[in-house]
Amino acid sequence: MKRLLLLFALLLAGSAHAASPLPTDSVYQLGVPLTDQGGHSAPLAAHRGAPQIVSMFYTSCTMVCPMIIDTMKATRHAAGDPAQLHLLAVSFDPARDSVDALRRYAAAHKLDLRWWTLARTSPQDTRSLAALLGVQYRQLPDGEFNHSSALLLLDGEGRIVARTNVIGRIDPEFVTAVRKATGG
Amino acid sequence: MRRCLALAILGLLLAGPTVAADHARPDYRPLPGGRFASVIPADGKAAPAVLRPFRLRTEPVTNAEFLAFVQRHPEWRRDRVPSVFADFRYLSHWATPDKLGTGALPHQPVTQVSWFAAQAYCESEHARLPTWYEWEYAAAADATRADARSDPAWRERVLSWYSRPSSEALPPVGGAPDVHGVRDLNGLVWEWVEDFNAMMTSADSREQDGADKLKFCGAGAITMEQKENYATLMRVAMLSSLKATDTTANLGFRCARTD
Numbered sequence: 001m002k003r004l005l006l007l008f009a010l011l012l013a014g015s016a017h018a019a020s021p022l023p024t025d026s027v028y029q030l031g032v033p034l035t036d037q038g039g040h041s042a043p044l045a046a047h048r049g050a051p052q053i054v055s056m057f058y059t060s061c062t063m064v065c066p067m068i069i070d071t072m073k074a075t076r077h078a079a080g081d082p083a084q085l086h087l088l089a090v091s092f093d094p095a096r097d098s099v100d101a102l103r104r105y106a107a108a109h110k111l112d113l114r115w116w117t118l119a120r121t122s123p124q125d126t127r128s129l130a131a132l133l134g135v136q137y138r139q140l141p142d143g144e145f146n147h148s149s150a151l152l153l154l155d156g157e158g159r160i161v162a163r164t165n166v167i168g169r170i171d172p173e174f175v176t177a178v179r180k181a182t183g184g
Numbered sequence: 185m186r187r188c189l190a191l192a193i194l195g196l197l198l199a200g201p202t203v204a205a206d207h208a209r210p211d212y213r214p215l216p217g218g219r220f221a222s223v224i225p226a227d228g229k230a231a232p233a234v235l236r237p238f239r240l241r242t243e244p245v246t247n248a249e250f251l252a253f254v255q256r257h258p259e260w261r262r263d264r265v266p267s268v269f270a271d272f273r274y275l276s277h278w279a280t281p282d283k284l285g286t287g288a289l290p291h292q293p294v295t296q297v298s299w300f301a302a303q304a305y306c307e308s309e310h311a312r313l314p315t316w317y318e319w320e321y322a323a324a325a326d327a328t329r330a331d332a333r334s335d336p337a338w339r340e341r342v343l344s345w346y347s348r349p350s351s352e353a354l355p356p357v358g359g360a361p362d363v364h365g366v367r368d369l370n371g372l373v374w375e376w377v378e379d380f381n382a383m384m385t386s387a388d389s390r391e392q393d394g395a396d397k398l399k400f401c402g403a404g405a406i407t408m409e410q411k412e413n414y415a416t417l418m419r420v421a422m423l424s425s426l427k428a429t430d431t432t433a434n435l436g437f438r439c440a441r442t443d
Contacts, residue, residue: 131428
């Protein structure tokens with residue numbers, strides 16, 4: 001939570017939004033640092049200014065997680081591939097999902113890194129982010145995770161404007177919300 | 185001797201600001217951990233939880249302690265906290281954003297606090313919220329035994345607290361210590377745990393197999409063990425229904441540390 005102030009400082013220091021504080025209902029209020037598949041660190045709010053779809057997953061998950069990634073891809077496509085729309089998936093499993101694991105996963109799933117980010121953060125920040133997004137997860141003794149699945153649409157200011165628990169096919173209502181948020 | 189004293193005073197002076205920032209040092213007690221038969225099996229089926237040794241705060245955080253925290257960290261005042269971190273009832277029983285008043289006595293446990301606020305408080309004490317397993321394990325104790333759950337008297341005591349009307353004023357912290365020297369785990373307030381959003385219980389826990397595979401990747405909803413221990417199952421149901429921004433008049437917290 002101390003990072004809140006740091007985040008503010010960062011935003012004030014070098015962004016186009018220097019003058020406008022974050023809305024009080026913005027998830028970007030949570031200043032968690034994310035590390036992406038290229039090893040770069042950036043705050044959760046790095047894509048402030050453009051809408052993005054956010055979800056949580058882990059790379060060694062064989063059943064639902066690939067469907068989460070595919071659903072994010074399909075949703076973006078169904079909404080007309082808006083250029084400014086980012087896709088962000090954060091790992092539940094920072095212990096095993098190293099930068100290298102994220103990079104290999106992105107390559108294996110042919111994720112276009114112009115708009116895709118796979119990311120990891122500390123275990124404590126993972127829990128906070130999940131709490132903020134309303135995602136449940138627990139680690140099982142065999143190292144697998146039991147988790148709920150959701151896609152969240154954030155507007156440019158980081159406010160949750162739509163969510164869906166429909167995974168494995170596109171949710172038409174969610175696609176409509178994406179179109180609206182991206183001006184399509 | 186005099187030099188020793190001078191050194192001691194110098195040490196105190198040097199340590200002064202840190203001590204002041206830490207407020208009155210809260211008391212933490214060591215708990216040994218080990219294998220524990222939780223109502224939530226570790227693998228979702230029957231495996232016991234395995235707990236590393238940890239330290240638990242002997243008492244829940246009080247209004248006075250939380251007030252001192254809010255004064256040091258004004259971003260957690262009720263008139264400044266972002267709505268993504270706490271609902272509109274956050275600390276609403278205090279007279280003003282930085283005064284307790286008659287509705288919140290200094291030694292009562294603080295309530296109307298969100299999970300995010302509780303986490304931030306514990307961080308300020310160089311601690312964290314306990315996990316559910318840590319909390320459940322600690323709360324299984326009574327005055328003489330580390331695990332008193334099979335004793336009907338233990339269950340009766342917990343359940344009789346549940347049935348007390350919530351409109352009554354909260355007693356102050358400082359109930360009788362259990363075998364670990366920890367107080368007030370049962371009988372004062374509900375308490376946040378770090379992984380409150382990890383309970384993974386489906387709304388209808390009879391649907392244990394397959395039905396929720398998509399909702400809960402991995403193992404489906406968890407099978408609850410010890411169906412007769414509904415004192416604890418009720419607590420799980422309550423915790424798993426919460427959002428991290430929720431605050432209620434009966435929900436407080438204490439902190440834990442990894443040993």
